[in-house]
Amino acid sequence: MQGSANLNLMIKAARKAGRSLVKDFREVENLQVSTKGPGDFVSRADREAERIIKEELLGGRPTYGWLGEETGAADGADPTRRWIVDPLDGTTNFLHGMPHWSVSIALEHKGEIVSAVVFDPAKDEMFWAEKGAGCWLNDNRRLRVSGRRNMSEAVFATGVPFGAKATLPAMLQDLARLMPACAGVRRWGSAALDLAYVAAGRYEGYWERELNAWDIAAGILLVREAGGMVSGIRDGADPLDGSVIAGNDGLFDAFRGVVRG
Secondary structure, eight states, X not given: OXXXXXXXXXXXXXXXXXXXXXXXXXXXXXXXXEEEETTEEEEHHHHHXXXXXXXXXXXXXXXXXXXXXXTEEEOOSSTTEEEEEEEEETHHHHHTTOSOOEEEEEEEETTEEEEEEEEETTTTEEEEEETTSOEEETTTEEOOOOOOOOGGGOEEEEOOOOTTOTTHHHHHHHHHXXXXXXXXXXXXXXXXXXXXXXXXTSSSEEEESSOOHHHHXXXXXXXXXXXXXXXXXXXXXXXXXXXXXXXXXXXXXXXXXXXXX
16 A cells, blocks of 8 residues: 555554444444434444544644544644544444444645545445545555446435434435436445445445535545545535535536436
């Protein structure tokens, strides 16, 4: 695996957190769980994973800023760089014993994501990318978005709003327009892995609203470095603001047109 010192630090942190999460996943029924809101759980495993990642990353780069799901934002002495971290994307899957969740780490430099790691510990799949260097899986498999060009053959992924989220009507309208035009829609419960799967050509596209930067920062770079396209759902919107659509280059415009209505 050839990467920068920052990328190697990110991969090390993701693997270390992944080992801790796998250990807790095997004992998921014994986790001490508290509730942040309807359908939005946080566990001891989640907090411990973020502690491990933060210790590794800021230990190696103490001047960088920080944005994490559990510990929030903190400025660094270097105002141009910050880590963006989701220690456990797919918490509900994790707590229900479903092996589809991930660790997501991105490095932002001057407002742009330049390095990204999405690690799936349950399947031992490490997706990684650096700006201008392509997107890769594990040690040496270069990834490329799907080559499909027909909507009727395409499979897309999304997240269905839960609990008190306000975007359910818009999502139902999206599905009503998209499902008759494609081969299927999947909802697997980890935005970071959904984007990694677009980068790997497993999905033709992905869209979702009401996300946080830590959910998607790493995945956005994976898709772009695999030859795909990413934008906000609405014209001019920054996908890091939480409303993202991503897809392969051949179907992106058609896919975005259907979702936008």
